[in-house]
Amino acid sequence: MAEKEKKINYDVSSIQALEGIEHVRKRPGMYVGGTDIKALHHLVYEVVDNAIDEALAGFCTAIDITIHADSSVTVEDNGRGIPVGPHPTKKDSKGRPMETVDVVMTVIGAGGKFGGGGYKVSGGLHGVGISAVNALSEWTITEIKRDGKYWRQEYKRGIPQGPIKQIGKVKDETGTKQTFRFDKQIFTEDIDYRFDTLVQRFREMSFVTRGVTIRFTDERADREMTFYFEGGITSFVRYLNRNRENLHPVVHVEKEMENIGIEAAIQYTDAYTESVYSFANTINTIDGGTHLTGLRSSLTRVINDYARKNGLLKDADPNFSGDDTREGLTAIVSIKHPDPQFESQTKVKLMNPEVQTYVTQVVGEAFSTFLEENPQAAKAIISKCLTSARARDAARKARDLVIRKSALESLTLPGKLADCSERDSNKTELYIVEGDSAGGSAKQGRDRHFQAILPLRGKILNTERARLDKILGNNEVKSLISALGTGIGDNFDIEGLRYGRVIIMTDADVDGSHIRTLLLTFFFRYMPILIEDGHLFIAQPPLYRIAHKNQVKYVYSDKEKDKVLKEIGEKATMQRYKGLGEMNPEQLWETTMNPINRTLLQVGVDDAAEADRTFDMLMGDAVDPRKKFIQTHAKSVRNLDI
Numbered sequence: 001m002a003e004k005e006k007k008i009n010y011d012v013s014s015i016q017a018l019e020g021i022e023h024v025r026k027r028p029g030m031y032v033g034g035t036d037i038k039a040l041h042h043l044v045y046e047v048v049d050n051a052i053d054e055a056l057a058g059f060c061t062a063i064d065i066t067i068h069a070d071s072s073v074t075v076e077d078n079g080r081g082i083p084v085g086p087h088p089t090k091k092d093s094k095g096r097p098m099e100t101v102d103v104v105m106t107v108i109g110a111g112g113k114f115g116g117g118g119y120k121v122s123g124g125l126h127g128v129g130i131s132a133v134n135a136l137s138e139w140t141i142t143e144i145k146r147d148g149k150y151w152r153q154e155y156k157r158g159i160p161q162g163p164i165k166q167i168g169k170v171k172d173e174t175g176t177k178q179t180f181r182f183d184k185q186i187f188t189e190d191i192d193y194r195f196d197t198l199v200q201r202f203r204e205m206s207f208v209t210r211g212v213t214i215r216f217t218d219e220r221a222d223r224e225m226t227f228y229f230e231g232g233i234t235s236f237v238r239y240l241n242r243n244r245e246n247l248h249p250v251v252h253v254e255k256e257m258e259n260i261g262i263e264a265a266i267q268y269t270d271a272y273t274e275s276v277y278s279f280a281n282t283i284n285t286i287d288g289g290t291h292l293t294g295l296r297s298s299l300t301r302v303i304n305d306y307a308r309k310n311g312l313l314k315d316a317d318p319n320f321s322g323d324d325t326r327e328g329l330t331a332i333v334s335i336k337h338p339d340p341q342f343e344s345q346t347k348v349k350l351m352n353p354e355v356q357t358y359v360t361q362v363v364g365e366a367f368s369t370f371l372e373e374n375p376q377a378a379k380a381i382i383s384k385c386l387t388s389a390r391a392r393d394a395a396r397k398a399r400d401l402v403i404r405k406s407a408l409e410s411l412t413l414p415g416k417l418a419d420c421s422e423r424d425s426n427k428t429e430l431y432i433v434e435g436d437s438a439g440g441s442a443k444q445g446r447d448r449h450f451q452a453i454l455p456l457r458g459k460i461l462n463t464e465r466a467r468l469d470k471i472l473g474n475n476e477v478k479s480l481i482s483a484l485g486t487g488i489g490d491n492f493d494i495e496g497l498r499y500g501r502v503i504i505m506t507d508a509d510v511d512g513s514h515i516r517t518l519l520l521t522f523f524f525r526y527m528p529i530l531i532e533d534g535h536l537f538i539a540q541p542p543l544y545r546i547a548h549k550n551q552v553k554y555v556y557s558d559k560e561k562d563k564v565l566k567e568i569g570e571k572a573t574m575q576r577y578k579g580l581g582e583m584n585p586e587q588l589w590e591t592t593m594n595p596i597n598r599t600l601l602q603v604g605v606d607d608a609a610e611a612d613r614t615f616d617m618l619m620g621d622a623v624d625p626r627k628k629f630i631q632t633h634a635k636s637v638r639n640l641d642i
């Protein structure tokens with residue numbers, strides 16, 4: 001009887017929840033931004049965000065994330081565990097209290113507030129709550145360890161499959177574990193999680209969430225990474241500067257103002273570039289915003305004040321510009337805000353105006369104290385600023401010269417360019433090809449009517465810690481600029497573009513991806529309009545050639561390879577292409593250049609921005625550490641405190 005009563009009583013979902021779930025499934029775009037791979041990753045972030053919140057609240061020290069072979073994902077934390085029992089306020093359709101887990105897991109928009117007067121601090125950009133993930137999953141299993149009990153609840157497409165059950169006991173462990181598989185009825189494209197994308201996000205999360213161990217396992221490929229940064233963003237700065245000479249120890253400040261957490265870590269090095277990253281509620285705000293502006297302006301002000309006061313800038317000298325004080329600067333600013341405002345969903349930029357005031361004040365105070373107490377460091381920083389002010393002046397003149405020259409040179413096409421005969425840029429394509437041998441195959445294999453080939457020698461742009469400006473002087477880049485016909489920087493004119501499609505074609509190996517990153521960074525910084533207007537593409541050469549009798553198939557992924565091998569059977573002969581150079585001209589044409597067969601990836605601003613961020617990490621001065629970093633991506637490595 002008791003059992004029956006329980007069943008009658010249990011009305012899993014309020015009408016409201018059901019309607020909410022239906023809405024999420026009908027309009028996933030409104031909740032996770034679509035049904036593409038980005039949205040798929042969003043599901044994972046949403047769940048991990050909940051665990052991060054539990055860590056930020058001070059109750060969780062370890063988060064484990066696992067992608068299973070069937071692409072289901074488990075996220076587990078050792079926090080307090082979602083409370084089990086009736087929810088204090090939420091009622092079902094018949095006016096009875098709902099089970100707390102079911103509220104968290106099914107009521108759309110219930111996520112936001114945590115118990116105990118806290119606020120949801122991680123994410124904030126997503127913040128749609130785990131209920132949206134649940135609604136978009138074929139199934140979800142929630143497991144809770146709390147009060148000595150082990151609980152389990154199951155959902156299908158967002159709907160509870162019965163009441164929550166106790167399935168065992170635990171000692172004193174507590175925590176929450178979510179396992180879900182994204183619903184192929186919703187995510188209909190052939191997509192799957194990308195290890196590298198997720199790793200990047202978890203690394204950043206662990207840097208800005210001090211003292212939490214994030215372990216990430218990919219069972220599809222037997223890869224694992226663990227992140228634990230005892231020193232939080234101070235470790236982050238040391239990590240970024242690992243290949244540079246620093247001028248002083250990392251300056252760190254952390255303070256709360258008006259319920260807003262403000263943290264910054266700053267270190268100057270002898271490098272020429274600026275590496276400054278900003279975070280709001282653990283999200284990397286790649287377009288910066290008020291926290292970043294606050295950090296930069298306070299550094300410029302404090303340095304100018306100090307230099308004047310100590311006679312390092314004379315009365316006749318102008319103040320250092322922002323650019324002067326940013327050369328060689330590595331810094332992180334991370335804020336935690338109860339109500340973050342972002343400019344838009346995709347380009348992440350923090351807009352809260354009060355944040356600028358607080359960051360300026362907190363960072364200004366700390367950095368000025370540091371300079372006062374460390375005159376040696378202050379002197380080193382200011383002499384660096386002086387050098388860069390002078391160099392900037394000289395560089396401006398030199399760059400103007402290069403630009404004027406390259407404008408002239410653009411009249412004379414580079415010798416290595418194999419141009420096409422068509423002149424209408426709506427119909428033409430330029431293939432930028434890595435290496436001379438691949439360039440040779442491409443020249444022979446192409447349709448010379450509309451396809452032009454520009455071979456670039458590998459490692460061209462590897463100007464090692466130099467200003468990106470220097471790249472303009474590089475011969476390979478000069479020929480690229482003149483082949484495109486647009487000019488560069490402020491002189492860029494899209495009207496001059498000689499090819500409607502600009503296609504980067506590199507080997508599918510580590511060097512190839514390095515060169516692609518460099519090219520993307522170059523385009524991102526100097527010809528962003530080319531990307532915004534959709535002219536930039538990446539070619540997709542095949543990974544394997546599989547032949548059997550007189551049948552030949554080219555495949556482009558390992559997944560596809562397994563499928564084809566199954567179809568054709570074991571007797572097939574397979575060739576793995578390690579580089580473009582291994583294909584003869586006909587093969588290159590058939591697989592990668594013929595518009596009828598080929599696949600091109602269009603480069604979006606987001607992709608280029610990501611490449612730009614990776615750029616700094618790739619550009620160390622010593623070769624070994626850089627290699628190591630690239631391999632870190634390729635294999636399993638432990639990233640412990642550095």
Ligand code: 28F
Nearest residue numbers: 047050051054075076079080081082115176178
């Ligand atoms: C695998 C992802 O989702 N972790 C979570 C908690 C802890 C609490 C909580 C979550 C209470 C009233 C809703 C515990 N004890 N990891 C997670 N850990 N949710 S989600 O509370 C939810 C609210 O309504 C928690 C005391 N307060 C909060």
